Amino acid sequence: MTKLRWIALFYMVALLVAASLNYIPGLTDAEGRAFGIFALDIFDDLLHLVSALWAGIAAYLSSRAARSFLLYFGVLYLGDGLLGLATGSGYLDLGILNYGIQDLPFGFKILANLPHIALGGGAVLSAYLFRREA
Template sequence: MTSMQKLCLVYFVVLMIAASLNYIPGLTNEDGLAFGIFALDIYDDALHVASALWALIAGLLSHRAARTFMILFGIAYLGDGVFGFFTGYGYLDLGIFTNASAGLDFSLGRVLANVPHLALGALAVWAGFTNIGRRV
């Protein structure tokens, strides 16, 4: 198993944790905000589970499948994080299509809500394009 495949398995775990945040007692406040910062709905949960399963399958299949996952997932999540800063909503959960733009904002809440997508996306793009762990 290559480093790229192992990284996909790490992404599987991270994304499943993200999908479970709403269901762990004490992590959401009375307004339903995870950590008191952002709301996750059924669409976010479904997106995280689907992404996690994609990561798992890619990681178990092959280095090439893992690399493809990293590149495509990375671009999608990185873009979603950028849209989050500019509009307050992402496109992966269809938020930009169902909500009016909240405008560009670098408040702490907006940063904390979007940094996970930016970080996961950037790491995945970097790993995919540098082809870490490739077999020679």
């Protein structure tokens, strides 16, 4: 199995973990925020589940499919994280449409958007670094 396929499998597991955060006792506070930072609703959980399914199918199919997943997923999630960093709302959960620009502390915006920035950036970087495998 190629590195691209292994990386896509890693993303599948990471996204399944993200989808399960609301359902693991002790990880959410009284207000329903995971780690006391961000609130994940059923829409977020479904987004993570569909993304995990996409990652798993891509890893199963081929290196080319895995690279395509990493590239497209990465651009979508990285863009969402950067928009969230700039405005306090992302687009994947329709937050920018529902809540608009939010006046949140910058440190909070970093913590809340770091998962999408890191996962998205890592995916794009992986797609670029291992492009010859596809």
